[in-house]
Amino acid sequence: MKSFLYPKLIPPSFVWIRPEGNTQITKVHEWIQPLSTKSNPEQTRNTDVVVVGVPLSRSSISPSGASEFPDAFRRAWKGFTTYNIDEDVDLADMTALDVGDVPMHVTDIRRCHDNIVEASATIHRNFTTSIVAAIGGDHSITAMMVKGLHWAKPREKIGILQFDTHFDLRSLADNGPSNGTPMRNLIESGVIEGSNLYNIGLHGFYNTKDLKQYADEKGVNYFTLHQSRKRGIEETVSQCLKELAEKVDTIYLTVDMDVLDIVYAPGVPVGTPGGMTTAELLKAVLTAAKHPKVKALDIVCLDPLRDTQVHTTVKLGTHVFLTFLTGVMLRKVTGTEKG
């Protein structure tokens, strides 16, 4: 085990215990299994979903405690069943593995980023057919996760579907690979083409004009929240996926929790009014997840330290993850997934 994954990953800080005799899986914390030292490559081959924590947020422009989300996320599992009543599917019919966290360094952000790239590559090499879900962390991790995917599968053309209030196309020249830059990072490093990036959720007064101009130059596709609502969120997502599917082999879905209105996601570093509602985001994520080319997900910029006392945002982030998996399940159920 140690030989193929642990050198680059540290186990989750805790594991849930199931009382003896309690054999039926009904809750998420009973279902997702930590990668144990007894695992072997053989077993991993059949894993449907791989979860990895990416606890980095010191690369965030605004102060962020998003590094605390992977652990908060794991603690939240206990509050969720594996059964989704809306879609009548039970996630427990899939296998899910928690491979732990990417190791981070306190003062060397570059080393953190390198670790993420390497971890991502390792995971994608070992779990070639699994859905990989990265739990951030700030948005800078997306560039690294996608680069890792690109390393692991250099021949696959990658497209990105991004739910975000921002373009994340800031210049790296100013402040390095911060959470304002991941999409530009990927475009400039040639990992993705601008025209294979689709952004849904831009709104209000939270992007400077020059970023829009850069987006236009690079052929980035974007649909403001207003446009998306007019057409229908689901229809917009479907249309993006359809276009992407014609151009790329693999679609990476990145959910920046700040796409939500501050009322729905108080626990993000810089929340804004006028964003998506919970219902809209969940619908968008479910729609995306059903598409067979969507192979990877990340959820970023969720800061549990700023959340309400009733954990509004942590619960929602976890719900987003499970809704994504529901979509993945539905592919199987409806046979849309062929591989």
Place this chain on the structure above:
Amino acid sequence: MKSFLYPKLIPPSFVWIRPEGNTQITKVHEWIQPLSTKSNPEQTRNTDVVVVGVPLSRSSISPSGASEFPDAFRRAWKGFTTYNIDEDVDLADMTALDVGDVPMHVTDIRRCHDNIVEASATIHRNFTTSIVAAIGGDHSITAMMVKGLHWAKPREKIGILQFDTHFDLRSLADNGPSNGTPMRNLIESGVIEGSNLYNIGLHGFYNTKDLKQYADEKGVNYFTLHQSRKRGIEETVSQCLKELAEKVDTIYLTVDMDVLDIVYAPGVPVGTPGGMTTAELLKAVLTAAKHPKVKALDIVCLDPLRDTQVHTTVKLGTHVFLTFLTGVMLRKVTGTEKG
């Protein structure tokens, strides 16, 4: 007075005072009158609405301060007028009586439940034509309120319309009549038939699969929030009422405040993302309240201790109650109620 109601009920802990000379009723706290020792059975006959506090929440699976809601509810009255501008009706045209709280025991939950059954029966016997509103408390009280109604009017067939994120169909064998069990309790005790239970609002990952299977076995009718939204919340409620009205004599409406998205109701013991909005719940309650067969209401699982500092959830719970009464008023206004 003492002879017919007080032995089983304790007065509210406080009463609102109206300054002398202030004779016009414009606020709810000036309108709802406490049952005084000078009341007599005669007077009670003409009461339109009876309110009773049911301050029990130690029967809740999760820690809950819902026992504090009856008092918080009474304190909130001062912030509401009796006049509903949306429907142009004045609740003050009805009479409303606050009969106080059901007495509770600290360590004997069974005795608490017995008291509720008995209080419910007493109220329904004494106020045969009144609308009875029980202010919980956790959801375990619903089973007891309905049993009391059944005791009082054994010949009336009872149906239930439930707004809830959960089935509340857990087995009583595991942990007794907790707030996870009221509907099963009523079915298994023969007070209602499974097919006369209609649940609206189920969503997400908050019910285990076996509960759905139990619901199906018993013929329970349920409409997930997604299904209800697709058809329209009002239409869904109307359809449920129409079906129920053909099968039963009396419809009991139970509103579990956790049916709301955690953003709209932060003050519930275990809030969830993805639930109803305030607008949806109010619309659903108004629609239900207009139906002449709806004779009783409860509002449960609202924990003022977890609420925001601006009392978001307590205010909403009170608004739900007043919206319900608005619907009742509209029956009168439009003459739909014949009795």
Place this chain on the structure above:
Amino acid sequence: MKSFLYPKLIPPSFVWIRPEGNTQITKVHEWIQPLSTKSNPEQTRNTDVVVVGVPLSRSSISPSGASEFPDAFRRAWKGFTTYNIDEDVDLADMTALDVGDVPMHVTDIRRCHDNIVEASATIHRNFTTSIVAAIGGDHSITAMMVKGLHWAKPREKIGILQFDTHFDLRSLADNGPSNGTPMRNLIESGVIEGSNLYNIGLHGFYNTKDLKQYADEKGVNYFTLHQSRKRGIEETVSQCLKELAEKVDTIYLTVDMDVLDIVYAPGVPVGTPGGMTTAELLKAVLTAAKHPKVKALDIVCLDPLRDTQVHTTVKLGTHVFLTFLTGVMLRKVTGTEKG
């Protein structure tokens, strides 16, 4: 400078500093300029937007810290770009001037009100073609701002479009010109006619019946939130503007932040359930702002002291202001404004 404006206005308590060399305007705090002692009447003639703080809230019926909003509003600017991605317009193409705050007295509310009237008149006289935005303060300031406008331009007939949960038509005989009275104040003082007042957003149990009767007597036009939703918020606003435009020369838009549901605006003195959503209010404000006869705006009853720790309501109030300016920009862009 001092000679024409400062005697009646005090400068903002602080000004934003732009680091040298940073010449491009991308954020709101870099764009809105304080009225400096070097300004002269000449320069002011071309100002598109004038902002004035009106930090009075001791005239509020309920305790209110709305007097803190002008400063909180200015501090919030840093979090907003001038570029609106939804409408693809850059506010920096207009000029905006912050003329500071109306001076207030601690214990003489009448003097405060007189100061507001005088300041409003002074501003409207000096900036005859500018849009004037008053940042409250409680709702009592509206009567004073409109009176000042009337002083400055006595021949212009004024109409009011009001987004509010309340009528604000209480009798001044009871408690003087509090925040419950501004509309009645204007009607009774003959500054506006009842039929030129349009109110959108009334809902629930927050107005007494006699206020509705007064409104009806005076011919006040109002559309409850339910009615507005049924017809469409934008359509309702457009219809009101159309009617108003036929009757008046100048339309004053007053946004009482309590028109929002308490979930969307926790930081108002007395929030209520069942109000507008953020999306609805922003749409309504944008629609109104596009109309060429809308010449003045106020935003009132936003209490930063009761806001959440992530400043939900202060951010939203600022967003409302910028959305209004976006509408003003769109008049220019689309050439609807002739002047």
Place this chain on the structure above:
Amino acid sequence: MKSFLYPKLIPPSFVWIRPEGNTQITKVHEWIQPLSTKSNPEQTRNTDVVVVGVPLSRSSISPSGASEFPDAFRRAWKGFTTYNIDEDVDLADMTALDVGDVPMHVTDIRRCHDNIVEASATIHRNFTTSIVAAIGGDHSITAMMVKGLHWAKPREKIGILQFDTHFDLRSLADNGPSNGTPMRNLIESGVIEGSNLYNIGLHGFYNTKDLKQYADEKGVNYFTLHQSRKRGIEETVSQCLKELAEKVDTIYLTVDMDVLDIVYAPGVPVGTPGGMTTAELLKAVLTAAKHPKVKALDIVCLDPLRDTQVHTTVKLGTHVFLTFLTGVMLRKVTGTEKG
């Protein structure tokens, strides 16, 4: 009744109800009785303690919700027994009367102040031997309560013991009789002499130098918190009382809750670091209350709207009141009071 007190006072907004049969007084809410319409001057003669609410805080320099304290105070009674275990005395051995609130006007602060003066005079005339406790409100009420006392008993020389972070000696010329001025108000109006004012608790950076100079000119006595701690808080209080008792007939104790460190009293309009601890204030109040010449008390500047969710400051304000009464009881017990 109406004839001698009600014209100037409005009853408390609610009264506590004691369930029938529950005759033993053990809690404060069972003990303090509202002035009923059946009371007569005869009965009032033997009242030991009179409580009056003074819900005015629009005269506060900083926004303040201290007007909400009288009601919050009454609601808090339920959490306190009448028995003080520290001193082994039972307050229920005294009689206490709640005469309700002084009526206030929303926009005419002068009228509010006049009402307070008149109410104070009425109370002191009717309850000549009772201890009178005014529950504020902001600190401006102290000037009015003391003036009323002076009206009622013009021959009694009055001294003041003040626990405060501030001098409250600001000039009335600037902003009228705000909460920054009460002591100057009383000195300048000749109601008290500067040398009969004793201030304990000044500290830190919260008074301008000119106020100290004014205090020195007028012979005001003050002991900073540091000085008081060095000598011992109790010793300082005792020394002040001893000096005062030699010079005046009646001592009025005014407790500005902002004398406490912000950690101990988060719910004051402008809390400061470095103030008194709870233990210090309680000790100081108890010491003062034991002195037979202390005949009146007020507790001001406690804003329940800014308090913590567990009501830290409201509970403490109530505890201060009960501690004061404990001292009064001890006079009786130890026979120091002769009358």
Place this chain on the structure above:
Amino acid sequence: MKSFLYPKLIPPSFVWIRPEGNTQITKVHEWIQPLSTKSNPEQTRNTDVVVVGVPLSRSSISPSGASEFPDAFRRAWKGFTTYNIDEDVDLADMTALDVGDVPMHVTDIRRCHDNIVEASATIHRNFTTSIVAAIGGDHSITAMMVKGLHWAKPREKIGILQFDTHFDLRSLADNGPSNGTPMRNLIESGVIEGSNLYNIGLHGFYNTKDLKQYADEKGVNYFTLHQSRKRGIEETVSQCLKELAEKVDTIYLTVDMDVLDIVYAPGVPVGTPGGMTTAELLKAVLTAAKHPKVKALDIVCLDPLRDTQVHTTVKLGTHVFLTFLTGVMLRKVTGTEKG
């Protein structure tokens, strides 16, 4: 394993994971070991400290989430080192075992109490020389833990040292074995003698007079907080221990977190002003823990759901526990413990 402990205990819901290679113990969560299924009676014999969670709080008079403390306590371990710099001792020189939680029933409080008695007896029988620390839960658990100790060691005379704001001597006749009754429960059931109960920390207006009378009748020893402060907290504790040690074989220390001032422990169900400071409680606990006859501890009435967002009270409760263990260590270091 299963055969001697598990039937009565359920494992903690989660266990901390130590990354491979990380062998040095520096943090508490690396030190305290869960009882694994591989443990055997042999090994347990040498355990210095046994920790057991007692997650019951539905027996609390006021609504309480103290049932959540055992898990919150375990999660807090990660924030503490095993090394105490004040006393220069390393707790890691002792062995500590977490045996999990006592199983609870949702609606049968009696069964919960029976389970606690039985679990306590089992633990004391199996870990005859270990210090046993029970993590509550509300104060009703103390009666049960002590009864279990009595069952296990019927010949040992037990005394109790109680740090509490309350007597906890309410009659069981009223509401059964609630958290207001544990000491009376033990006295009336003959498990301890009244004169072997020592209470430190009573203060203010939080006990009715009849409880003091009962305490006096039964010879209960108590020292109010004022008395204790006058004499010195440490001296008071030492004196109590000295007296107790002459009369009993085993001393049980019970720490009700509500003994603290509400400022220091906001997260208790009903906090009060005027209680102990953190420094006082820690000193008292350390003093008690050094005494060789103190064999068991409980920490009760800490409600994480009411705590601040920075976990003030949960951290303090954990610190109290570790301070207690420091005292136990010091016995060893200084050789005071002979066994």
Place this chain on the structure above:
Amino acid sequence: MKSFLYPKLIPPSFVWIRPEGNTQITKVHEWIQPLSTKSNPEQTRNTDVVVVGVPLSRSSISPSGASEFPDAFRRAWKGFTTYNIDEDVDLADMTALDVGDVPMHVTDIRRCHDNIVEASATIHRNFTTSIVAAIGGDHSITAMMVKGLHWAKPREKIGILQFDTHFDLRSLADNGPSNGTPMRNLIESGVIEGSNLYNIGLHGFYNTKDLKQYADEKGVNYFTLHQSRKRGIEETVSQCLKELAEKVDTIYLTVDMDVLDIVYAPGVPVGTPGGMTTAELLKAVLTAAKHPKVKALDIVCLDPLRDTQVHTTVKLGTHVFLTFLTGVMLRKVTGTEKG
């Protein structure tokens, strides 16, 4: 100006405006002047106090928003007068200059640290006789500020007086120059000798044993909070200063706000129970500030984002700063400072 300071410093983001005619300085925000572009080296020579913001906290081990403190600190000035009533000194008799903030980079922490060193050196070279106060930021900045001082004045031997819960002596090998390492950094780089470091305030379970061993090896002097309390905080500080003064030329005082109990400083990244009280810290700081060899100060690890809604910790941090300046003033007043 630009030529000697600005290249390395950016101006504060805002400046306070004084209304015209308001010439008397009474508040801190009127007193501390921003370094304007018109300043010249001449003028700076007579500056008594130089303030510099050091907004870096991405080098913190735990997520920290301490980078927000410099701005929060400047905003807090308005709430403080320049006059200290305890010591009867007016800070306005000194001159104070705010030179702005050290520029930071988002993803290159090393560059941030280099900037701090350089800025510190520049300031110390230009303001050779001024007191320099650095407003952090996290504790990693201390190593950089002291290195800068060392660069500027290489012949002066530097000693450090540290108020801290932690040693901050972690190995740099593990995670680079984080906020856990500054003292070790300075010792290992030869800037200070271990024996010239004095730490006051260590307590509880927040340092691992190996750090104590390292401290002992290097001859670091430390006094736990318990030891300091026993001897008296002031006496302990005085003794440390006396020893330091015999060994070094310049004493640098570093105040880690986490030295305070979590109750007094909720707004630090990782607060702990059992720390200093506000009164203790203020006394310690005042004592230190009076010493003529104390030439520099920093205040670190204060995270405004985690603070209470009433800004408890930000106010306290500002109070600490002003208390320090009070001590500096007292040197002048009492003539202890010769230079």
